[in-house]
Amino acid sequence: xxxxxxxxxxxxxxxxxxxxxxxxxxxxxxxxxxxxxxxxxxxxxxxxxxxxxxxxxxxxxxxxxxxxxxxxxxxxxxxxxxxxxxxxxxxxxxxxxxxxxxxxxxxxxxxxxxxxxxxxxxxxxxxxxxxxxxxxxxxxxxxxxxxxxxxxxxxxxxxxxxxxxxxxxxxxxxxxxxxxxxxxxxxxxxxxxxxxxxxxxxxxxxxxxxxxxxxxxxxxxxxxxxxxxxxxxxxxxxxxxxxxxxxxxxxxxxxxx
Amino acid sequence: xxxxxxxxxxxxxxxxxxxxxxxxxxxxxxxxxxxxxxxxxxxxxxxxxxxxxxxxxxxxxxxxxxxxxxxxxxxxxxxxxxxxxxxxxxxxxxxxxxxxxxxxxxxxxxxxxxxxxxxxxxxxxxxxxxxxxxxxxxxxxxxxxxxxxxxxxxxxxxxxxxxxxxxxxxxxxxxxxxxxxxxxxxxxxxxxxxxxxxxxxxxxxxxxxxxxxxxxxxxxxxxxxxxxxxxxxxxxxxxxxxxxxxxxxxxxxxxxxx
Numbered sequence: 317x318x319x320x321x322x323x324x325x326x327x328x329x330x331x332x333x334x335x336x337x338x339x340x341x342x343x344x345x346x347x348x349x350x351x352x353x354x355x356x357x358x359x360x361x362x363x364x365x366x367x368x369x370x371x372x373x374x375x376x377x378x379x380x381x382x383x384x385x386x387x388x389x390x391x392x393x394x395x396x397x398x399x400x401x402x403x404x405x406x407x408x409x410x411x412x413x414x415x416x417x418x419x420x421x422x423x424x425x426x427x428x429x430x431x432x433x434x435x436x437x438x439x440x441x442x443x444x445x446x447x448x449x450x451x452x453x454x455x456x457x458x459x460x461x462x463x464x465x466x467x468x469x470x471x472x473x474x475x476x477x478x479x480x481x482x483x484x485x486x487x488x489x490x491x492x493x494x495x496x497x498x499x500x501x502x503x504x505x506x507x508x509x510x511x512x513x514x515x516x517x518x519x520x521x522x523x524x525x526x527x528x529x530x531x532x533x534x535x536x537x538x539x540x541x542x543x544x545x546x547x548x549x550x551x552x553x554x555x556x557x558x559x560x561x562x563x564x565x566x567x568x569x570x571x572x573x
Numbered sequence: 574x575x576x577x578x579x580x581x582x583x584x585x586x587x588x589x590x591x592x593x594x595x596x597x598x599x600x601x602x603x604x605x606x607x608x609x610x611x612x613x614x615x616x617x618x619x620x621x622x623x624x625x626x627x628x629x630x631x632x633x634x635x636x637x638x639x640x641x642x643x644x645x646x647x648x649x650x651x652x653x654x655x656x657x658x659x660x661x662x663x664x665x666x667x668x669x670x671x672x673x674x675x676x677x678x679x680x681x682x683x684x685x686x687x688x689x690x691x692x693x694x695x696x697x698x699x700x701x702x703x704x705x706x707x708x709x710x711x712x713x714x715x716x717x718x719x720x721x722x723x724x725x726x727x728x729x730x731x732x733x734x735x736x737x738x739x740x741x742x743x744x745x746x747x748x749x750x751x752x753x754x755x756x757x758x759x760x761x762x763x764x765x766x767x768x769x770x771x772x773x774x775x776x777x778x779x780x781x782x783x784x785x786x787x788x789x790x791x792x793x794x795x796x797x798x799x800x801x802x803x804x805x806x807x808x809x810x811x812x813x814x815x816x817x818x819x820x821x822x823x824x825x826x827x828x829x830x831x
Contacts, residue, residue, distance in 0.1 A: 464658035471625055471651045472673035472724060482672060486663040563704060567662040570706035
C-alpha cells in the first residue's frame with residue numbers, strides 16, 4: 317500500500333509541477349493564448365463531462381477503433397499468408413517497407429481526395445496507416461515459428477488450418493502484439509489528424525475549430541482530453557495484452573530461472 | 574512392423590553434397606523395443622526424421638506395417654529430444670495432449686477420456702491444467718509422451734528424449750517407458766547416445782557409426798524383464814553387453830577425431 321502510494325506520487329510529481337508552473341505563470345490571466353488552468357478545467361467540465369461526449373468523443377473513438385480493428389484483421393490475415401510463403405515474403409517485403417514509410421499526412425490528404433471527409437474515409441485512413449506495424453510484425457512472428465513445433469504438427473498430421481490456428485498464430489502473438497501497440501499509437505494520431513483536415517465532428521475537429529474561432533480555453537480543453545484519451549487507450553491495450561500473453565510472461569520467467 | 578532397407582540420406586548444401594546416412598538396414602518387430610545407439614553427430618536425428626516421414630530420404634525404403642513411409646504415418650508418434658520446444662507454452666498440459674486428436678477423434682467425451690488415460694499412464698493426472706513451463710523437465714517430457722500415447726499409435730519413436738534431464742529423473746523416465754510399452758504392448762524405436770540406456774531398455778540394440786551412418790552391429794539383448802535399475806544393471810550379462818558396445822563406439826570416435 318505504501319509502495320503503491322510512493323509509486324503514484326512519483327508518477328504524479330511531474331504533471332503536478334507543470335500544472336503549478338502553468339498556474340503561476342498565468343496568474344494575471346491577461347494572455348489570450350495561455351488561459352489559467354482553472355479556466356481550462358471549467359471548460360473541460362462543461363464540454364466533456366459529458367455534454368459533448370456523444371457529439372464529438374464517440375465519433376472519434378468509434379472511428380479509431382473501427383480503423384484499428386480493420387487493420388488488425390487485415391494485417392494478421394495478410395501477415396500469416398505472407399509469412400507462410402517464402403516466395404510471397406521475398407516478393408512483398410521491400411514494397412511493404414516502402415509503403416510503411418509513407419508519411420501519415422500524405423496518406424490523409426490522398427484519402428480525403430479519394431473518399432471525402434466522411435467517416436468511411438477516415439476509418440480507411442486510420443486502417444491504412446496502422447495496418448503496417450501489425451502486418452510486418454505478423455510476418456516476422458510467423459516466420460519465427462518454432463521449427464520443432466512445426467515438426468510436431470507435421471508428425472501428428474495436423475491440417476494446414478490447425479497448424480495455423482494452434483501453432484503458428486499463438487506462437488506469433490507476442491510479436492503481433494508489439495505491432496498492435498505501435499498501431500494503436502498511429503491510429504490515435506491519424507484519428508486526430510483526419511479530423512483536423514475535414515468533417516464536422518470528433519475531438520480533433522472540435523479542437524481545431526475552437527482554435528480557428530479563438531475559443532482558446534475550449535481548444536485547451538480539447539488538447540487535455542486528447543492527452544487523457546491517449547493515456548486511457550494505451551492503458552486499455554496494455555491490460556488486454558497482459559491478459560492475453562500471461563503464458564508468455566510465465567514461460568520467459570521460467571526460462572530465466 | 575518397421576522395416577528399413579538400404580536407407581541413405583544426402584543433404585544438398587551450398588558447398589556440395591553431404592552424406593548424413595549411408596546405408597541403414599533395420600527391422601523392429603511388433604511389440605519389440607529396439608534402441609539405436611551411436612556417437613554424437615552420428616546422423617541419428619536425420620535417420621529418425623527420415624523414419625518418421627518428416628524428411629524425404631535419398632535412397633532405400635522405409636515401411637511401417639507394409640506401407641511405404643514417405644510422409645508421417647498415422648500409426649507412428651514421435652517424442653522429440655527438446656521438450657522445452659516440442660510443447661506449446663501457450664497451452665495447458667491438457668490442451669497439449671489434446672493437440673493430435675482434436676480432429677482425429679470426433680466425440681468430445683472420447684477425446685477427454687483419451688487425454689485423461691494418457692495423462693494417468695504417465696502419472697500426470699493432477700497436472701492437466703498447468704502450463705508446461707510450470708513443470709520440471711522430467712514432467713514436461715512425460716507430457717510429450719502422453720501426447721504421443723493419446724494419438725494411439727502402434728509405434729513410438731524416441732529421439733534422445735532424456736538427454737537433458739538429471740540422472741535420477743532419467744532413470745525414472747526410462748522405467749516409465751518400459752512400463753508404458755509393456756502395458757500398452759507398444760512397439761518402440763529409441764535413439765540414444767547413452768550405452769547404459771540403450772542396453773537397459775532394449776530387446777535389440779542397433780549400433781550405428783559416425784556420420785555418414787551405417788549399421789556397425791546389431792546385438793540381441795537377453796536381459797530378463799521386467800527390468801530394474803539396480804538388479805538389471807548389476808547382472809553380468811549387462812556388463813558384457815556394455816563391454817561389447819563400448820569399443821564399437823570408441824573406435825568410431827577415435828576414427829572421427831583422427
